[in-house]
Structure formats: structure tokens, C-alpha cells
Amino acid sequence: MSLSLLEGNEAIARGAVAAGCRFFAGYPITPATTIYNSMLNLLPPLGGIVLQGEDEIASIGFCLGASMAGFKVMTATSGPGISLFSEHISFAIGSEIPIVIVDVQRLGPSTGSATRGADGDINFIRWGNSGGLPVIALAPVDVKDCFTLTMHAFNLAEKLRCPVFIASNKEIGMIRESIDLDALEKPEIIDRSPAPAGKPHLPFQVTEGQSVPDFLPIGANVPVRQTSSTHSQNGYITTDHEEIAIILDRLKTKLESAIDQFSFYDLIKTEKAETLIITYGVTARAAKAAYKELKEQTHPVSVLILKTLWPVPETIIRQTAQSCKQVVVVEMNLGQYVKEIQRILPNMHIDFLGQMNGQLITPRQIMEKIANG
Amino acid sequence: MASLLNDQRPPVFCPGCSHERITHILDKVFQNMGLNGNQIVIVSDIGCSGLFDTFFHTHALHGLHGRALTYAAGLKMARPDLNVVVTMGDGGQGIGGAHLLAACRRNLDLTLLILNNFNFGMTGGQFSATTPQEAQIGSGFLNQLERPLDICQIARMAGAPYATRCSAFRKDLVKEIQRAIEFEGFSVIDIWGVCPGRFTKKNRLTPQLIDAALAKLSPQEGIVSENVRKEYGRHYRELAAGQKIAPTPLKIEAKFNPPQPNRQEVMLLGSAGQRIITAGEIVCLAGLSAGLHATQKNEYNITVLRGPSISELILSPEKIDFTGIKQPSVIVALAQEGVDRRRELFVNLDDDTIVLQINGVNIPPTKAFIHRVNLQTQGIRKSDWALASVAILAKLKRVISLEMLQSALEIKFKEKTLVDSLILVSEVKIN
Ligand code: SF4
Numbered sequence: 001m002s003l004s005l006l007e008g009n010e011a012i013a014r015g016a017v018a019a020g021c022r023f024f025a026g027y028p029i030t031p032a033t034t035i036y037n038s039m040l041n042l043l044p045p046l047g048g049i050v051l052q053g054e055d056e057i058a059s060i061g062f063c064l065g066a067s068m069a070g071f072k073v074m075t076a077t078s079g080p081g082i083s084l085f086s087e088h089i090s091f092a093i094g095s096e097i098p099i100v101i102v103d104v105q106r107l108g109p110s111t112g113s114a115t116r117g118a119d120g121d122i123n124f125i126r127w128g129n130s131g132g133l134p135v136i137a138l139a140p141v142d143v144k145d146c147f148t149l150t151m152h153a154f155n156l157a158e159k160l161r162c163p164v165f166i167a168s169n170k171e172i173g174m175i176r177e178s179i180d181l182d183a184l185e186k187p188e189i190i191d192r193s194p195a196p197a198g199k200p201h202l203p204f205q206v207t208e209g210q211s212v213p214d215f216l217p218i219g220a221n222v223p224v225r226q227t228s229s230t231h232s233q234n235g236y237i238t239t240d241h242e243e244i245a246i247i248l249d250r251l252k253t254k255l256e257s258a259i260d261q262f263s264f265y266d267l268i269k270t271e272k273a274e275t276l277i278i279t280y281g282v283t284a285r286a287a288k289a290a291y292k293e294l295k296e297q298t299h300p301v302s303v304l305i306l307k308t309l310w311p312v313p314e315t316i317i318r319q320t321a322q323s324c325k326q327v328v329v330v331e332m333n334l335g336q337y338v339k340e341i342q343r344i345l346p347n348m349h350i351d352f353l354g355q356m357n358g359q360l361i362t363p364r365q366i367m368e369k370i371a372n373g
Numbered sequence: 374m375a376s377l378l379n380d381q382r383p384p385v386f387c388p389g390c391s392h393e394r395i396t397h398i399l400d401k402v403f404q405n406m407g408l409n410g411n412q413i414v415i416v417s418d419i420g421c422s423g424l425f426d427t428f429f430h431t432h433a434l435h436g437l438h439g440r441a442l443t444y445a446a447g448l449k450m451a452r453p454d455l456n457v458v459v460t461m462g463d464g465g466q467g468i469g470g471a472h473l474l475a476a477c478r479r480n481l482d483l484t485l486l487i488l489n490n491f492n493f494g495m496t497g498g499q500f501s502a503t504t505p506q507e508a509q510i511g512s513g514f515l516n517q518l519e520r521p522l523d524i525c526q527i528a529r530m531a532g533a534p535y536a537t538r539c540s541a542f543r544k545d546l547v548k549e550i551q552r553a554i555e556f557e558g559f560s561v562i563d564i565w566g567v568c569p570g571r572f573t574k575k576n577r578l579t580p581q582l583i584d585a586a587l588a589k590l591s592p593q594e595g596i597v598s599e600n601v602r603k604e605y606g607r608h609y610r611e612l613a614a615g616q617k618i619a620p621t622p623l624k625i626e627a628k629f630n631p632p633q634p635n636r637q638e639v640m641l642l643g644s645a646g647q648r649i650i651t652a653g654e655i656v657c658l659a660g661l662s663a664g665l666h667a668t669q670k671n672e673y674n675i676t677v678l679r680g681p682s683i684s685e686l687i688l689s690p691e692k693i694d695f696t697g698i699k700q701p702s703v704i705v706a707l708a709q710e711g712v713d714r715r716r717e718l719f720v721n722l723d724d725d726t727i728v729l730q731i732n733g734v735n736i737p738p739t740k741a742f743i744h745r746v747n748l749q750t751q752g753i754r755k756s757d758w759a760l761a762s763v764a765i766l767a768k769l770k771r772v773i774s775l776e777m778l779q780s781a782l783e784i785k786f787k788e789k790t791l792v793d794s795l796i797l798v799s800e801v802k803i804n
Contacts, residue, residue, distance in 0.1 A: 001625035001627070001664070002625055002626045002627070003624070003625055003627075003661045003664070003666070003667075004622040004623060004624050004625065004652065004661075005622070005623075005625075005657050005658060005661060005669075006622050010622075010660070014622075020777075023447070023450075023451065025447070030675065034770075041619040042619050044612075044613035044616040045613070045617060045618045046618070047613070047617065048705065049450050049451070049609070051446070051447075051450065053443070053475075054471050054472060054474070054475035055471055057440060057443065057472075058443040058446075058472055058475065058639070060443075061436070061440045061443025061444050061446075061447065061472075062443055062444075062446050062450070063774070064443075064444055064447060065416075065434065065443065065444035065445060065446060065447025065448040065449075065451070065511055066437070066447035066448065066450060066451040067447075068434060068444070068447075069447070069448050069451035069452045070451070071451050073447075086438050087440075088437065088440070091436055091437060114675050115672065115673065115674070115675060116718040136628050158587060171696065172616075174670075174671065175668055175669065175696060176654065176657060176667075176668065176669040177666075177667065177668050177669075177693070178657070178660075178661055178665075178666045178667045178693075179622075181621075181622065181624060182624075188744065217452075218432045218434060218448060218452070218455075219411070219414075219432065219448075219451075219452040219454075219455050220411065220432075221410060221411055223410045223411055223430055223431050223433070224430050224432050224433075225426070225432070225433045225434075226433065226434045226435070226436075227426075227433070227434075227435040227436075228435060228436045228437055229435060235428070235433075236382070236427060282696070283695045285693075285695050285696060286694070286695045286697075288694040288695075289694040289695040292694070340436035360695070360696070360697045362695065362697060363694075363695050363699075364701075
């Protein structure tokens with residue numbers, strides 16, 4: 001076995017390139033800048049395009065334009081930038097434009113602390129769009145996840161034609177870590193489904209059994225329309241409330257009904273454990289360390305590490321929690337995802353451990369929470 | 374060529390609106406240029422000018438207010454062969470001002486048609502970036518307080534190689550728009566027109582008055598010679614073609630045995646400029662050469678070359694879960710700033726921990742084993758202190774061995790830097 005030393009952010013860039021990403025636009029922001037740097041090293045020699053926008057709004061706007069021309073696109077930022085992305089996140093959702101958006105989270109609110117970690121944008125990622133429709137968000141735990149989940153993110157964005165977020169964290173993105181590159185999981189690459197030739201193209205039409213419209217790029221042989229306005233299947237603005245309802249409902253169900261196909265998680269299961277830790281992101285590493293220490297003691301625990309955060313992978317959460325008496329949700333904010341767990345497990349006793357001070361939650365804190373509730 | 378106008382969707386502007394004129398003029402331009410609908414993208418902004426894309430059988434992208442130039446840039450970079458025409462109003466120049474400046478500086482081959490009618494028509498005639506201060510508009514007195522901007526002057530200052538200011542009623546507007554589209558580079562036409570639905574309800578503005586107003590300004594027509602330069606996309610592709618393929622991350626085979634068999638945590642407490650992060654990376658690479666897993670977590674202020682710089686390193690035969698440091702085996706006290714940032718760390722140490730205390734650095738009281746070294750009297754440059762400390766660790770057989778360190782240096786450095794670092798390692802004395 002040989003090991004390499006890789007930064008989480010660089011692994012995201014390499015995962016993107018492996019997934020077929022050939023367009024990246026970004027704006028410098030700590031702690032996401034090294035994704036931009038890495039893409040600048042990787043893409044131009046491959047014939048790909050890397051642009052620096054005049055701001056984050058422009059960066060993601062470039063990406064949306066290039067995605068509509070058929071490119072697999074990615075942008076990366078942190079809290080202040082994800083805030084500026086908001087209007088374009090809504091555009092990508094409503095107009096079904098595939099894009100991968102990396103949020104290397106830092107301590108907020110606002111400009112906060114550029115070099116301190118946090119998972120404070122988890123709800124912003126889900127709800128920071130006008131219209132409130134669902135998005136997909138994947139959360140890496142380590143450098144290996146940064147690579148593999150980014151590949152999955154592209155596959156999901158292309159297949160479901162939607163924005164897919166990588167909810168990273170300064171404590172993952174800017175950490176260098178040993179990785180066995182030969183053992184990396186590389187999912188098969190999925191491309192957006194092309195519209196069949198020879199048929200008139202309606203850009204938002206779905207046929208029986210389809211939940212995602214076929215794609216033709218702007219620049220195809222026949223004119224292709226894209227619009228951020230409420231549209232009918234022909235891509236023109238419409239006031240037909242029945243058709244509007246059908247399309248908007250489809251935007252919701254195309255993601256929510258497919259969640260079981262992309263519920264990524266790690267489950268460390270201990271037989272007869274009465275306590276289940278539910279966590280995600282860098283905090284999962286502290287939970288794993290706590291699990292190992294507790295294994296040798298009298299209070300064994302199971303750990304569910306969610307790597308798909310949005311839509312909420314409800315099935316796996318319910319199934320796992322079933323046999324437990326105590327659920328402890330641990331996250332690097334003051335209580336965001338725990339609300340989802342409370343919603344899904346209304347009859348369970350749920351303890352919460354959160355922290356927002358720029359420091360990692362430690363295994364000791366988790367063990368104390370388990371002991372004291 | 375046939376008209377590209379969409380006969381299913383005729384223009385829906387207020388009677389007398391300049392936008393309608395420009396719609397037909399643009400169609401003539403496309404016909405004169407012999408273009409098919411699939412060779413053109415109309416990127417439209419928000420407001421009445423945002424309806425343009427729907428009247429044509431071309432590719433179309435209609436997005437958020439002020440952002441049309443951003444989508445257009447992505448499209449043009451992705452598909453250089455397409456004719457990308459952007460329609461925006463004067464409103465878009467305010468909200469999208471940063472994008473206008475950047476487009477001028479960038480010089481990507483886009484054509485921006487600004488349908489300037491001096492107010493926000495669609496929302497009720499509020500003032501825009503071009504509304505005259507004396508105009509009666511839908512924002513009460515607020516427009517009296519702000520100076521309108523001259524788009525062409527700004528475009529010129531920002532580097533647009535093609536800028537025209539003209540009337541929507543200009544006789545040869547077809548030719549002028551065609552020239553702008555055919556120009557290879559960013560072209561802007563600021564087209565002054567009337568908005569009978571809103572603006573001219575309370576303000577007199579006729580084709581003659583537009584001409585008179587234009588005549589008062591120094592004319593701006595076509596190519597701005599001092600700004601003519603290589604088109605961005607062409608230039609980008611030229612420069613990108615010369616970029617070398619980035620190397621893949623190096624795979625490091627395990628060939629040594631580490632001096633300690635268990636998890637080792639190391640803290641380098643230094644200051645910016647001491648190359649703490651590089652030294653940390655070298656420790657990790659050394660660990661890899663002994664088949665160990667490694668993590669490196671750094672902390673520094675955003676300021677460059679000032680303040681503390683801290684690197685937290687873990688080497689372990691097992692996969693590393695928690696990346697925080699619980700019980701350091703080694704602390705290297707390289708600079709006061711770094712030590713001060715982590716004072717609390719020293720309280721709970723026992724003598725399993727070794728603190729490498731470099732000359733001049735004060736450390737808080739601690740039960741740890743203290744090893745003092747003077748690097749200054751050894752004549753070592755400050756920027757090499759971190760690496761020298763790592764070499765001392767190797768010589769003390771703590772965390773890494775000398776052969777691990779040497780192999781890490783061979784991975785990290787080349788040529789003179791490598792030679793110098795190997796000399797430093799061999800010459801540094803442990804006390
Ligand atoms: S409001 Fe003004 S700009 Fe809009 S269609 Fe009417 S006249 Fe034209």
C-alpha cells in the first residue's frame with residue numbers, strides 16, 4: 001500500500017475533474033480558495049475553462065451559462081459567498097440547470113472567522129432559495145469523501161438536473177491527510193440525458209415515467225430556450241396555474257422520491273447499543289473516536305454518519321434509530337439538522353450537542369453528552 | 374435570409390415603445406448577417422428589455438436582474454462559435470454595474486444592447502442609473518439627488534474596445550448593430566429611446582430631443598482604438614494551450630519503521646514566516662514513508678507574514694479519526710505568538726510530552742520534559758528554524774527518524790533547496 005498526502009479541497013477538485021467537470025468559476029475566499037487554485041492547475045491543460053468572476057454572483061452566473069451550453073460545471077465558496085449565490089441557486093433549481101456548488105463552511109454569521117471551521121450553513125443550503133424547493137447536499141467526512149462524494153455530486157446534478165451542494169468545512173477542506181489513491185471509490189460517470197434527435201424539442205417536457213426533462217444544450221441545431229421565469233414545458237413564461245403546479249411539484253418530487261437511491265451514510269453498529277449518535281461532516285470523526293473509546297467501556301454506542309443531508313434520508317434514520325433508546329445529535333452549529341431528526345423521530349428521546357466557537361467538538365464532549373444526556 | 378421573429382409571439386410593448394423598433398431592427402441585422410436561429414443566443418435581462426428573447430426563434434437565456442452578462446460570458450467561453458447578443462435596460466446597468474465593468478475589462482466577444490429609456494418601465498417608472506436629475510419619475514424626488522451615468526464614458530474608461538451612444542431612431546441602426554456584433558470583442562451600444570408607457574407620460578422626450586441631448590455630449594461611435602486588444606476567449610485558449618498537465622499526487626511507499634509504534638501528536642507553535650506549514654508537511658510525508666497515516670491541521674491569521682502560525686500534526690498506524698490534538702507527544706515552541714495562542718495546552722502536560730524550547734521563547738509552567746535548543750548560536754536562519762526543529766526531533770528519534778526525514782525532503786524539495794535542507798539537517802545540533 002502506498003499513501004499520498006492530499007488536502008480536502010484538492011481532493012474535491014480532483015473528484016470534479018474525474019467526474020467530467022470542465023468548467024469552474026470562482027471568487028477567492030478562505031477557506032475555499034484552494035479549490036479554485038487546484039482547478040486552475042488541473043483544468044486549462046485539459047482544455048477546460050477556469051474563470052475568476054468579479055464577485056460570487058458572476059462566478060455562479062458564468063457556471064449557469066456554461067452548464068446550459070452542456071458543460072459539467074462547479075463553483076466553490078464559503079458563507080459570505082453562498083449568501084451571494086442565493087438568487088442563482090433559485091435559478092438552477094427552478095430552471096433545472098445542473099451545477100455542483102461547494103460550500104467550505106467557516107464560522108459565521110456574516111464574514112465571521114475566515115479560518116475557523118463550522119457547519120453553520122446546513123439550513124442555509126437547504127432553505128436559502130426563493131420558493132423553498134428541495135436541493136441535494138452531500139457532506140464529506142474526510143479527504144477520501146471529498147473525492148468520491150464530489151463525483152457523486154456531479155452524477156446527481158446531471159441525472160436530476162439540479163444544484164448539488166458539497167457541504168464541506170474548513171476543518172476538512174484545509175486539512176492535509178493521507179489517502180490511498182488506489183483504493184478510492186470512483187462511481188461510474190453519469191451524463192445528463194440527451195433529447196432524442198428528430199423530435200421537436202420542448203426544454204421542460206417530460207414523458208410518461210420521466211421525472212427529469214431531456215437536455216439539449218444552447219448551441220444545439222435547434223434553438224433552445226432557458227428562462228428563470230415560471231415557465232411551461234416549452235420554456236416560455238406561463239400563467240397556466242395547472243401546468244405551473246405540475247412542473248413545480250415535479251421539481252420537488254424528482255428529488256424527494258429518489259432519495260433512497262442516493263442516501264449515502266456510514267453506520268457503525270454495535271449490537272444492543274442503546275445510544276445512537278447521529279452526526280455528519282468533520283464531527284463524525286470525533287464521534288468515531290468516541291465510539292472506539294466507549295467500545296472498551298460499559299456504554300457501547302452506534303454511530304450513524306449522514307453523508308447525504310438533503311433531502312433528509314428519512315428511511316435510514318428511522319430504521320437505525322428503531323432499536324435505540326437515546327439519540328444524540330452532534331453538529332458544529334447551535335442546532336440545525338437536529339430539528340430534522342426531531343421531526344422524523346417524534347417519539348424518541350433526542351439529546352443535542354452543538355458548538356459554535358471555531359473549535360472542533362471533541363470525543364470527550366460527546367462522551368459526556370451521552371453520559372449526562 | 375428569413376426573419377427570425379417568432380410569429381406566434383409578436384412584441385407586446387406599449388404603443389410607441391422604442392423596444393418594438395429595436396426588435397424589428399435586430400431581426401433585420403440577423404437577416405443581413407445571414408444567421409440562422411441556432412447560431413445566435415439572445416441573453417435577456419429583466420424588465421421590458423427582458424422580453425426580447427421571446428420574440429425570436431433563436432437560442433435564449435433569460436435570467437436574473439443585472440446578471441445577463443454573467444450567463445453570456447459562460448456561454449461564450451463554452452461555445453465561442455455562437456453570436457451572443459445581450460439585451461439589458463438602463464436598470465440593469467445599476468444592479469449589474471460590476472458585471473458591466475468586468476465585461477469591458479475582460480473583452481469577451483459579446484454584444485451588449487442597452488435599451489436605455491431612462492427609467493424602470495415595468496415597475497412603474499422609478500429612477501435608474503441614467504435618469505436625468507430634472508426628470509419627473511416614479512421615485513418622488515430621489516432622482517434629483519443622484520447623478521445619471523454616461524454608460525459609454527464608463528465603458529470606455531473600463532476598457533471596452535467598442536462603444537456607441539446613439540438614438541433608437543437613428544436611420545442606420547441596423548448597420549451599427551451589425552458592426553457591433555461583427556466586431557471581435559466586447560461591444561456596447563447605449564441606445565436612447567422613449568418609454569411612452571411611463572417616462573414620457575410626465576417628461577417630454579421625442580426623437581428630436583434625443584438627438585439634441587446626444588449632440589451635447591462628445592460623440593462615441595464604434596471602435597475605441599486605445600482599448601482594442603486580443604479578444605478574451607481567443608487569448609484564454611492561447612494561454613491555456615501552453616499550460617502543463619498538473620502532476621498527480623505522489624504515492625509514497627512505506628519503507629521505514631517509525632521510532633514509536635503508536636499515535637504521535639505534534640504541535641509546531643511558531644509565527645508567520647518561519648515556514649511552519651512546510652515543516653508540518655515534511656513531518657507528514659516522513660510519516661507516510663513509514664506507512665503511517667497522517668493529518669496536518671494548520672492555524673494562522675489571515676494576515677500574511679504576521680502573527681502566529683501553528684501546525685497540528687498526527688501520525689498514526691491506524692486511520693485518524695479526530696484531527697484535534699489530545700495529548701501531544703511533542704510541542705515545538707518556535708515563536709512567542711504561537712505559544713501564547715495555545716497557552717492552555719501546557720497546563721495539563723505530563724513528562725511523556727517533550728517540549729522543544731527554542732531560544733528566546735518563553736513557555737508557561739509545565740510538567741512536560743523540556744529540551745532547550747539555541748538555533749541562533751548555531752547560525753541558522755529564522756526561516757529554517759521549523760525545519761531545524763524537525764531535524765532535531767529526528768535526531769532524538771521522536772516521532773520520525775532521520776531516514777524518514779531525508780526521504781520526505783527528497784519528496785518535497787528539488788535541486789538546491791534539497792541540498793541545502795539536507796545540509797541543514799545533518800549539521801543541526803540537538804543542543
Ligand atoms: S413600460 Fe415603457 S419600456 Fe415598457 S413596454 Fe411600455 S413603453 Fe416600453
